[in-house]
Amino acid sequence: MPHYCWLCGRSRANERFSGRGHRDHVCRECQKLPAAEKNRRRALVHMEGILGQSRIAEKNVRYLRSLAPSRAADVAEWAAVLLEIARVHPGRRNRLRRLKRHPELWARMRRLGMVEDFHDEPADEPGEWPDDDACYE
Numbered sequence: 648m649p650h651y652c653w654l655c656g657r658s659r660a661n662e663r664f665s666g667r668g669h670r671d672h673v674c675r676e677c678q679k680l681p682a683a684e685k686n687r688r689r690a691l692v693h694m695e696g697i698l699g700q701s702r703i704a705e706k707n708v709r710y711l712r713s714l715a716p717s718r719a720a721d722v723a724e725w726a727a728v729l730l731e732i733a734r735v736h737p738g739r740r741n742r743l744r745r746l747k748r749h750p751e752l753w754a755r756m757r758r759l760g761m762v763e764d765f766h767d768e769p770a771d772e773p774g775e776w777p778d779d780d781a782c783y784e
Contacts (some may be wrong), residue, residue, distance in 0.1 A: 652677055654688050687719045694725045698761060701740075703733040721759075728755050 649658040654677040663674045677685070694714070697707050711733070714726035731752055736745045743762060747753050756762050 650674075653692060654680070654685065683719075687722055690714055690717070690719075690722045691725060694722075694729055697729060698732075699739075701738070703729070703737040708733050724755075725759060728752070728759060728761065732756075 649660060650664055651658050651672060652664075652674040653672050655674065657674070659674045663676075665675055665678065680688075694711070697703060697711070700707070708730065711726045711730050714722055715730065717723045717726065732742075732746065735749060735752065736742050746756065753762075
């Protein structure tokens with residue numbers, strides 16, 4: 648049964664983990680990475696989790712404020728966008744629909760890969776559905 652390395656996102660064989668790596672869920676290759684790279688990946692994984700939470704709590708806002716002046720450009724940009732999301736609509740319910748009303752924020756989210764194409768109105772005609780190919784022929 649493979650183990651999951653949360654730094655690289657791969658399921659690896661049991662032999663690819665050392666004793667401490669088993670506990671921390673980090674494979675040997677990722678353990679060899681520099682501390683700055685591990686911290687960068689850890690912050691990005693944590694921020695992806697914050698985006699999926701039902702409400703962006705004040706504790707997470709403080710964490711994002713601490714990441715905003717980060718030296719890693721991608722971490723700083725993700726933190727800035729998430730802080731803006733927390734300011735505009737911290738709750739998850741109808742979050743995407745409300746964030747789409749802010750075109751500059753929506754463009755930044757799409758550029759970072761936080762959201763894909765989101766349609767808030769369902770397609771009216773079957774020809775407009777994205778998977779209009781017949782399943783059975």
